[in-house]
Amino acid sequence: MNWMDHGLSIEIIPPKEFNFNECLVFLGRSENEILHQIRAGYLYKLVKINGELILLKIGSTSQSIHVEFPIHTPSKSVLGGVAEYVWEWFDLDQELGAFYQMARQDRVLASIADKYYGLRIMCIPDxxxxxxxxxxxxxxxxxxxxxxxxxxxxxxxxxxxxxxxxxxxxxxxxxxxxxxxxxxxxxxxxxxxxxxxxxxxxxxxxxxxxxxxxxxxxxxxxxxxxxxxxxxxxxxxxxxxxxxCLHHPAAFPIADVGLHNALKLQLGLERKPTIEEIRELASDWNSWQAYATFYLWRSLYE
DNA sequence: ATCCAGGAACTGT
DNA sequence: ACAGTTCATGGA
Missing domain, CATH: 1.10.340.30 (Hypothetical protein; domain 2)
Structure with a gap:
């Protein structure tokens, strides 16, 4: 985890393959989402750190993510807890270089991996x-x-x-x-x-x-x-x-209807692929099935 | 109206 | 082990 304490705010330095705005697109996919809000390029979320509710205002420059606290004056330990939370929420422990290298050679993933470059699995830490x-x-x-x-x-x-x-x-x-x-x-x-x-x-x-x-x-x-x-x-x-939640890169909800629809769309099929066909399509996704699935889900919301 | 949805447990064979 | 049935209701 790479972050800096600025007293009233914090700054998080993500790994190279990261694009905040791509993540915001995913987070903004439903009007009915109640656990975060997006306004004017900022992401607002209420979290609980050390048993205390804290409102976060999260923004980004090209090099870093910054977090401000509209309501509270955070203590040192809260700042550390917030950095940890944001790091986990955006799945920043993953190094995606190998994923993109695999995806570039993959019939299904090549175009969407490029199109949504920097998108992370938006996690549910709880x-x-x-x-x-x-x-x-x-x-x-x-x-x-x-x-x-x-x-x-x-x-x-x-x-x-x-x-x-x-x-x-x-x-x-x-x-x-x-x-x-x-x-x-x-x-x-x-x-x-x-x-x-x-x-x-x-x-x-x-x-x-x-x-x-x-x-x-x-x-x-x-x-x-x-x-x-x-x-x-x-x-x-x-x-x-x-x-x-548990950050397993090989997790693969292969029966997922959204995955099936995304594959149908990406490949221009007339029907959804069968489970066996998906196993074949995914044969090179070893240990990146979770990211492949997430990028395919992303491809369903334009 | 009809079919399907980011499935899973239960039941009967 | 495997296939069919039930749950439960809204969206398109």
Whole structure:
């Protein structure tokens, strides 16, 4: 992690292959997103550092990312925590040189890797949020998924208001562990999804499920098995969470409908490819499947 | 109206 | 192991 403490703000020096504006395009894909806002080239997000809610205002020059604090005067330890958070959110530990080298030779990826150069996987550092968002998104269209997430966050999350704008923080698992299935049914969750989300919240509250344990397990197969043992988490959700939260570059949600649509579009196919055809197309993506998938998702929003 | 959506568990064979 | 069914509702 490479960053500087400027007292009332911080400056983060990302690796070479990084383009803030490409990341903003991805973050701005839904009007109904409630967990961050984009205004005049700045990204606003409410985060929790050392148990304290902090509003971030994030901008970028060609060489660096800078973070300001519109509401708070941050302490030293908060500044460090914020740098860590932003570094992880933008997936800045990845060195993408090898990805672009592979992608340039790849029939599917060549054009989009060039077109979206510098785009990073926009991560979901909070494990509970990553799992919940994946479960919400199962088998419904993305627009409705955002609507459900918005209701969920507004009902059970925390917020701060600044200059007439309200900024939201995702509900904690402790909070969700104490609610009932009927509370989520009122928001139009299905009974199943409500059970899954509350069950995961309870497992996390009791300490049975932690991000630290999953990070420590490291090996793809082991983590994947641990995740799919959770009720509500199948192969797709496990790969989604490994990609967006646990930073596994080989995570590959191969059954994803968005991936299928993007491949169809990129290759000009008349129908969506089969799983076997995708395995063939992806045969050279070794250890970059997550980035390949993310760039293909990006290609769906122009 | 009809089909599908960033799936997964459950049931029956 | 594998295939079919159910869940649940909005968007296009």
């Amino acid at each position: 494990l509970f949020e990553a799992l919940t968002w994946a479960i919400i998104g199962q088998q419904i269209n993305l627009t409705f998924a955002y609507t459900l997430k918005k209701r969920f966050v507004e009902q059970f999350g925390e917020c701060q208001t600044f200059k007439g704008q309200t900024f939201w923080f995702f509900p904690t698992y402790e909070k969700i562990a104490s609610i009932e299935v009927s509370d989520l049914r009122e928001l139009q969750f299905s009974v199943r999804k409500a059970e899954y989300v509350i069950g995961i919240a309870q497992a996390m509250t009791s300490g049975q499920l932690t991000k630290e344990d999953l990070l420590q397990q490291q090996e793809y197969q082991l983590v994947h098995r641990t995740l799919t043992a959770i009720r509500g988490v199948g192969a797709w959700t496990a790969d989604y969470v490994m990609m967006k």
